[in-house]
């Protein structure tokens with residue numbers, strides 16, 4: 001059924017911390033690995049070693065440059081580079097689900113995970129058109145719609161050791177920038193993190209009510225903070241030779257004269 | 259949006275076919291026997307040909323029947339139902355006209371209604387998408403319906419109807435372009451809202467997630483030919499409305515009418531190409547593209 005459930009018992013999803021993500025793309029690779037070897041059609045690559053490589057991924061990391069607004073005491077703020085992992089946000093009002101003509105796309109009542117039943121998918125692509133976040137990709141070899149499953153085949157998988165029963169991307173992240181949990185429970189790790197750090201929705205104006213939350217980056221430290229605190233080692237770091245000497249000095253003087 | 263030829267062909271010809279069926283269902287023109295057969299053959303060729311062409315862009319056309327299951331929520335599914343109901347009722351109605359010289363009016367009216375609904379549901383597949391602000395407007399169904407009816411009137415040989423409907427289509431088309439050009443800006447979606455990072459202008463796409471291209475860029479960030487859009491718009495309007503109206507104003511002959519139809523179809527194809535090629539999907543924002 002592609003009508004959305006009125007409400008879901010649990011709201012499983014991710015918190016992605018833009019402050020800690022270092023942009024290593026490890027989550028991209030572990031996601032591709034897990035989801036190629038496990039549930040559903042493998043994530044294909046086409047022309048992988050040729051001149052026009054392309055492939056299906058369920059999670060991708062963008063990088064953005066942010067220039068904080070100019071302030072009185074900080075007229076030329078430093079630009080920040082923000083790495084921005086993006087996978088399905090398992091939206092409460094998921095437009096990708098309601099457009100699907102076959103019922104292949106659905107949102108689970110028990111935990112809110114948005115999934116595609118690949119044997120029902122006709123590959124019309126409409127759900128990818130309806131997703132504002134680019135979270136769905138049509139596999140070019142299998143011709144069915146692929147998307148993040150929230151690693152549904154890991155999180156409930158009793159064959160895995162306890163510590164591995166979380167999404168591959170979360171398990172892999174060396175910076176601890178991705179967190180997995182239940183947003184319906186106000187005391188869960190993800191609910192608390194999101195509340196403390198001001199977790200935000202992407203494109204709220206699209207009305208999709210994403211479950212996944214993004215933690216904003218903290219402002220960059222600045223040198224001007226504190227009272228003229230130049231490092232205590234600074235005197236030792238004073239440049240020793242201000243003028244070039246030897247051959248370079250001669251060259252400098254000769255060129256000056258010309 | 260990537261202007262897939264199969265979808266352009268589908269929307270133009272099925273619009274034309276169901277437009278003609280709407281007129282035939284209402285008994286305009288009032289024909290029976292072999293003349294009726296010719297009209298119905300043209301209508302079914304366009305409508306069914308268009309529908310078949312639409313299955314070419316499916317990854318798994320062999321599962322197409324599953325698309326009838328979700329009519330409660332999906333416009334694409336509703337379109338399938340409307341098309342099948344229209345084609346079946348009009349087949350019964352047409353058989354009455356062709357083989358029995360009988361007008362079973364009720365079938366005609368129901369068929370005409372569902373033909374119109376088919377064009378409407380097709381347009382709603384595009385209109386419903388908030389992710390493509392250019393399409394997310396009541397002008398989109400107005401454009402599809404007026405194009406379908408104008409083409410239908412043209413094929414049905416209804417000079418006065420055709421001239422009026424062509425003029426209306428042209429006006430709606432120009433309004434859709436004018437409103438569409440500002441639609442992305444008016445939608446409020448920017449790179450700043452897409453990332454939650456700072457204010458507009460303060461955030462810039464620095465490095466994309468992949469060095470090659472991907473499905474998202476191929477499907478949603480199609481920019482080729484946009485620089486010719488003004489020229490193409492003029493060509494579309496001239497072919498679709500101006501030339502046919504001028505030709506229809508001349509004394510009627512079948513050759514002139516045929517020329518008007520050919521010109522209309524050419525214009526409609528150009529306009530539909532622009533409909534897709536000019537549509538900006540908000541996912542392009544993440545890539546610093548539109």
Ligand code: SF4
Nearest residue numbers: 088089091094096131
């Ligand atoms: S992020 Fe996209 S694919 Fe995922 S639930 Fe939301 S709309 Fe659907």
Ligand code: SF4
Nearest residue numbers: 100121122124125127
């Ligand atoms: S591509 Fe598959 S999952 Fe997506 S809308 Fe079409 S049938 Fe449904």
Ligand code: SF4
Nearest residue numbers: 031148150151167169
């Ligand atoms: S939850 Fe699983 S499928 Fe989703 S992005 Fe992470 S690794 Fe990929």
